[in-house]
Amino acid sequence: MRKKGFTDLGFAKVDVDRFKRRGFPEVVYCPGKTREQIIGIVRELARHKQPLLLTRLEKDAWSGLKKHFPGLEYDPLGKIAYQGKKTTKKRKNPVLLISAGTADIPVAEEAYITLKVMGEKVIKLYDVGVAGSHRLADNLGLLKKASVIIVVAGMEGALASLVSGLVACPVVAVPTSSGYGASFSGLSALLTMINSCSPGVAVVNIDNGFGAGYFASLINR
Amino acid sequence: MRKKGFTDLGFAKVDVDRFKRRGFPEVVYCPGKTREQIIGIVRELARHKQPLLLTRLEKDAWSGLKKHFPGLEYDPLGKIAYQGKKTTKKRKNPVLLISAGTADIPVAEEAYITLKVMGEKVIKLYDVGVAGSHRLADNLGLLKKASVIIVVAGMEGALASLVSGLVACPVVAVPTSSGYGASFSGLSALLTMINSCSPGVAVVNIDNGFGAGYFASLINR
Amino acid sequence: MRKKGFTDLGFAKVDVDRFKRRGFPEVVYCPGKTREQIIGIVRELARHKQPLLLTRLEKDAWSGLKKHFPGLEYDPLGKIAYQGKKTTKKRKNPVLLISAGTADIPVAEEAYITLKVMGEKVIKLYDVGVAGSHRLADNLGLLKKASVIIVVAGMEGALASLVSGLVACPVVAVPTSSGYGASFSGLSALLTMINSCSPGVAVVNIDNGFGAGYFASLINR
Amino acid sequence: MRKKGFTDLGFAKVDVDRFKRRGFPEVVYCPGKTREQIIGIVRELARHKQPLLLTRLEKDAWSGLKKHFPGLEYDPLGKIAYQGKKTTKKRKNPVLLISAGTADIPVAEEAYITLKVMGEKVIKLYDVGVAGSHRLADNLGLLKKASVIIVVAGMEGALASLVSGLVACPVVAVPTSSGYGASFSGLSALLTMINSCSPGVAVVNIDNGFGAGYFASLINR
């Protein structure tokens, strides 16, 4: 914990040391921050010429932002802005990104952009939930080739356990808030995944596609 | 889990095999899906000339949809679009669809349309909650004739137990989110129904009229 | 809030003023108190020659207590010791004490002794849960004659609403902790009763037969 | 449970028998009902010339309603419409209606109108929460004269226990949803009141001023 390593903007202490310390720079979580605060933080990060990632950025907020950072791109599905999609390094195995349903795609896309910016090769396998498990069975080949798998699922979130039971690689599970009343905004899927009877599953926060992508990339290094 | 049996649209893997496998085609749960995604999925299902059911379809979304599928009808109370109300087969006994209060009718209507599209004969008995149980007692004849009963109730959800204690057929209970603060958006009614002291009750998700209709129809086959 | 009105024993400040202030003396809730503390408190209360009530007194603790207070009686079902069952005053209407099931009787008995010591006339109607509602219907006469009704019920606790819908008097509902897993030790019945769709129900704590008896007696004054 | 006793409107079975059975007619809980449904139900109740009470009626909904029922009045604070404020019968003791804070007044007003329509004499004592308990102490005379007390309180809801400890009459407690984050929309106050260490408190649903007024009036009969 050596001295310094951050830039003090008053409302924020930008952790410019993070790339060196953790292999990836600080990521800007946008909710609760004013436009001015976001601009200030991104400007400081940009000054260090590192990859940029702004998560949970609403379309409106993006409109007010893009003129300041022409190099930024925006994915409206995943509500994520980014710069610096690095050339994917040659790796033997890709990250496999699975969603249980179409409604889970926004969260999956947040993971997708995160993974790309972190230099991963990603294969998407969307809408293969357990209500029609032949869709998964038909893609066993993809599952076997992955070095790490992300499973994004709402409602009861059963897909993570099923996938994990079929593979030798780690499964990162992301519960989503989609579902009927008793899903309690993702609590049900979270509990399902945390209680997986199949070892080899670890869980990140509800709707936290970014966290899943980040964690999967760390595994894949 | 034989190979294939689905159409891959990228954002969705439409389970065109489902009718053969399960006796009823895939149903489209609309929340979290874009208009384009809904249109794409429905188009693929329609190509197989099977009954169509689109649940939780907001009125606005329906407006943008109906011109693409002239055969579709829409029930604004149950927020459900459908096609293929089959001629009801001759069955000895109808499904009895009970609501505890007037506020529970939207959920009941979702069950109603589901049951009709699945070919069931349905009798409605609305607003017979336990606050005035003579309204139920006056309809004992209907209860006795049913082969399966759906009970839709919010607030404390006591009606399911009461009905079950009077009949020999299975009762499918649907908690609804209507009620004062401590109903916790349906949690109270859900717990009530799951804890029924009267055997013969099973429960589906909060406000899940579709699920109750679907389950009741499976029983009635 | 005038000065004094209590006896200070160090570990307890016995509220000897309570009878005058509230019409009934302090009641001793036994859990978490040592035998010596209970004896000290009861001795002080006894000195004022008021009715005595000791709730949640385990059989073992009672054994060590009875020799000190020969006038005390003990009800092993309700786990309650008492003295001073007053001659019941002439009242027009009795308190009706209903239990949904046999497993709820211990809580009902705690209410029973409380009511008797407070001078109420009590009629018991046990095991009339909604799984066989004809048992309640057969006793409509009793219901109509009551000036206040206590309903003790576990599992889903639906009985309180049903009873309330049939009568003009207030219903005091006591959830009990009996039931399968999702009753969550009485939480389910508590929520059911608090959410009653039938006005005229108020609720006391889980398994709190004493509180229900006390409250019903206040109503009946 | 004799036959009939209700009018069947299809979407509602109006319990026209209720006045005879329970001493007060059916009350219309408005959320989740369409304007047409509310009009239909009220029309049927009005036909029987009984007192009318419509709870949780938003101002907008009231606007569309009042022209159909010129005799109805509306209280915008309590969001309650009513007709038939009966001449208050001569009773020895009034109902005392206490609110802990100013933010709890809307719920208290719902209780107030309910009590008035049910013929009670009501005394209001607002904003006497425990943060300044001298405000309550200064009104001990009012407390002593009441035959039943309603306590409306949000946040931690401690007032119900304090009041109950000072009086000999029953206290009906109403938790409200006002408060900071961990009040969890009234759950905290509900638990406080249900766990009252002072016997003589019973609880109704969160923000259920109507239920408290109704219950208090039953006690006061």
Place this chain on the structure above:
Amino acid sequence: MRKKGFTDLGFAKVDVDRFKRRGFPEVVYCPGKTREQIIGIVRELARHKQPLLLTRLEKDAWSGLKKHFPGLEYDPLGKIAYQGKKTTKKRKNPVLLISAGTADIPVAEEAYITLKVMGEKVIKLYDVGVAGSHRLADNLGLLKKASVIIVVAGMEGALASLVSGLVACPVVAVPTSSGYGASFSGLSALLTMINSCSPGVAVVNIDNGFGAGYFASLINR
């Protein structure tokens, strides 16, 4: 709700009318009942020569009971006593009874005895949880032949959804309390099953094998 139809033992009102009304007699839930109460109730039921079922009967309690009812048998795994295993009627399709893990077998056995006493043909398929889904895939034939399936599962309870997605018959799901800390004694599995993304699943209480067996038998009639 005709008059009578029960025997009043004071502590219990035995519902001797239940067989006629519901097709199966009253079942004795043993927790919270004294030995004397159980004996009294069973004696009354036995007098009517109907099938007997005593659930949640601990081994010790059974020891004190069996001499009074020589015809009773006891299943120590399911903790259930019974009499009257009827000759199984000729039915086209059996009930398929599935458990996810070995630890779920006690609950499954409670369902098994219930089903047998109710006259069902039952096929057991134990320990086919999603951690090794080939065990289920290998038994697709059994799944297809069932007219109703019970799925008993703890931990994350994912099996119910998976099974349901493969079959055309209704699935009755029973969450069990087995699992690590965050299973919260079955809450996790309960939520999973209630939120099933696959229609055709309804849920009974945690560890309620009896309720599942009963419900499945009603379906199979």
Place this chain on the structure above:
Amino acid sequence: MRKKGFTDLGFAKVDVDRFKRRGFPEVVYCPGKTREQIIGIVRELARHKQPLLLTRLEKDAWSGLKKHFPGLEYDPLGKIAYQGKKTTKKRKNPVLLISAGTADIPVAEEAYITLKVMGEKVIKLYDVGVAGSHRLADNLGLLKKASVIIVVAGMEGALASLVSGLVACPVVAVPTSSGYGASFSGLSALLTMINSCSPGVAVVNIDNGFGAGYFASLINR
């Protein structure tokens, strides 16, 4: 609890005695109060020439208020209006006000204004969350000099424990509602702080910056 000491406005009993009793006057919590009620209460407090604090005052409400009280100032970040920022007394040690992230600043600002109005010297240390703990380590000097520290943190709220482990002064922890789904609007941070393994931490309500500032000032007297 001496008589009087408040002004009765009907809808409010303004506690004008509070300054004398508690060292700081009544503070106006604005949610759930009408504009007229707020004006009435503030007018009464202002008449006593004491410091004024109005918490949770939305910008719109402020607009309608400021013309009535020209001396009031408004902090839009903390949504708090105030008057009477007293000259800070000479004290040896300041209050240190720490926020974990930029999104927690609004809550911190509510604490800041509260502290200033109560006469404290405050040092702000914002955005030093555990994701980059060198930012905290770099400010150990500030930590050591504080006589009391407020830690404002959302998400997992880990910062309070970490800070407490480094200092000898008391830490007042404020959980905030910022975070992903499973933060459950601040519940997660609240539990974290209440369970701190480091002694010397006490907790106030979620997002309750005012309460933290008030408590810290009491400590600092």
Place this chain on the structure above:
Amino acid sequence: MRKKGFTDLGFAKVDVDRFKRRGFPEVVYCPGKTREQIIGIVRELARHKQPLLLTRLEKDAWSGLKKHFPGLEYDPLGKIAYQGKKTTKKRKNPVLLISAGTADIPVAEEAYITLKVMGEKVIKLYDVGVAGSHRLADNLGLLKKASVIIVVAGMEGALASLVSGLVACPVVAVPTSSGYGASFSGLSALLTMINSCSPGVAVVNIDNGFGAGYFASLINR
């Protein structure tokens, strides 16, 4: 965060630096530690001749321990062992230690010993719960003289708010797990205290008498 400052025992890294850093040495929380581990840790702490505190030490565990540390004393009510009760420094004002009920005394005693070992003067005021608030009113003098107050209360925990409203000093609130079913082992009292409508209350963990004593002593320095 300078290097070293602890002794590494393998199973524990004893924080021998803590006295210097925080003004009080490491305290041994005994649950989950073996006898050998406790002995090892205490021996290391004793070597530095600092005050010793062992919390949650069961009587049996104490028996096996005392012979190793003859200087240790044990309080069986508070389940706490200690050494080094320092001469109380001259301070102007004592800590006032309040318990709501007799059942809360064990938690209060844990706070008492902690305070004594930390050199505080303590005045006990036990059993002054809100069910008889004249017991508190009679001790207003004590309240006014305290520089910090600890309130220990179970059930609904209302006492903390009431006390806080009467004084100018900070109130440290300790919820306890004593109470009926819906106290949910202290959750109810915790929520009550966290939601206090009276500013000047901060809360520690359920039954955490040690934490309250520690925090109060920090305030009193």
Place this chain on the structure above:
Amino acid sequence: MRKKGFTDLGFAKVDVDRFKRRGFPEVVYCPGKTREQIIGIVRELARHKQPLLLTRLEKDAWSGLKKHFPGLEYDPLGKIAYQGKKTTKKRKNPVLLISAGTADIPVAEEAYITLKVMGEKVIKLYDVGVAGSHRLADNLGLLKKASVIIVVAGMEGALASLVSGLVACPVVAVPTSSGYGASFSGLSALLTMINSCSPGVAVVNIDNGFGAGYFASLINR
């Protein structure tokens, strides 16, 4: 999902295919299994000469087991039996196994044995919780060298975030059930870890040391 691949013992379908499919054989979770069932399953697994792991095996159960499997060893702290500690392969970086407190060691030991049997090199760093963060700071070298870190922590579980913020490798977090009342048997630590503000943390079940070890080993392959 090819056919077969398991041995059917009736009560269990031993997944003998798992080593080939997942790289590690089936692990026996012992709670809820009879001694006979455990013996049967282990015998079948042993027949395939694969590593053996039996988790949550109580000491008593182990006593009855060891004579049947002389090759098995037992770790009483981690309550885990095992066979086949493979020679650790040469790997560049070890797994770092961190516990926050001494009370968390049993869970950490379960992870330790799991990791060893799976062939990992493990370094233990116990008792470095945030209450004395210099103990962690002193071991930064170990943290930097790890390829994956397991953090085991109860109470508020803050350590996982802190560690993660310092390293570039993935952190697998295990909440434990140790702590005071409001830790709710590990729920608090679970929420803390799931809500980590520091990316790079994923979570397994409460007290699930095995699951963490398994997942970490998958990462390390």
